[in-house]
Structures are given as structure tokens and as C-alpha cells.
Amino acid sequence: MAFVKVAQRGEIKENGGKELNINGTRVALFYANGKYYAIEALCRHQDGSLAPGKIDGEVVECPLHSWHYNIRTGELLDYLEGVKLTTYKVDVRGNDIYIDV
Numbered sequence: 001m002a003f004v005k006v007a008q009r010g011e012i013k014e015n016g017g018k019e020l021n022i023n024g025t026r027v028a029l030f031y032a033n034g035k036y037y038a039i040e041a042l043c044r045h046q047d048g049s050l051a052p053g054k055i056d057g058e059v060v061e062c063p064l065h066s067w068h069y070n071i072r073t074g075e076l077l078d079y080l081e082g083v084k085l086t087t088y089k090v091d092v093r094g095n096d097i098y099i100d101v
């Protein structure tokens with residue numbers, strides 16, 4: 001576990017996302033509700049990237065077939081019970097955004 005610098009403030013617009021590749025792990029970094037959230041980037045349905053998904057509050061909608069996940073907990077909100085994407089801690093230091101991978 002170590003914090004890695006992944007982006008800078010202002011790179012991601014409110015309710016926007018960015019896909020990161022951290023040593024081969026694809027992570028979606030979102031900015032919403034004045035906060036940053038980082039979760040596993042790949043949808044459990046057919047591996048769609050969640051980074052370009054539409055955000056509503058704490059919910060992201062997969063751009064491919066509209067499955068929904070909570071971006072704070074990683075939890076899938078429809079279709080299947082008990083599915084959870086990995087979430088990562090985010091730390092903002094000055095202008096830099098770090099996540100714990």
C-alpha cells in the first residue's frame with residue numbers, strides 16, 4: 001500500500017471521471033460532490049470502463065448498458081446482489097491527487 005500521485009486538481013471537471021492505469025490496474029477517478037473518488041474502472045458486466053460514465057450524486061452509470069455503482073462504496077446497485085468494486089483511498093495534497101494502491 002502506498003500513495004501514488006495520479007492527477008492534478010482541475011484535470012477532472014465536476015461530475016467527470018478519468019481512467020488511470022496504475023501498474024496495470026485500471027482505476028476510475030471521479031470528481032463529484034466536491035470530492036474525489038477512486039474505484040476499479042471495469043464494470044463487472046462486460047468490462048466497460050466506468051470513467052466516462054454519467055455521475056448523479058454518488059452513483060455512476062456504466063456507459064455501455066447502464067449498470068449503476070456507488071462510487072464511494074463500489075457497490076453495484078442493480079441486477080446482482082453483493083457485487084462490489086474495489087475502492088481506493090484518495091488524498092489531495094495541494095494541487096496533487098494521490099491514491100492508495
Ligand code: FES
Nearest residue numbers: 043045046048062
Ligand atoms: S459493461 Fe457495464 S453495463 Fe454492460
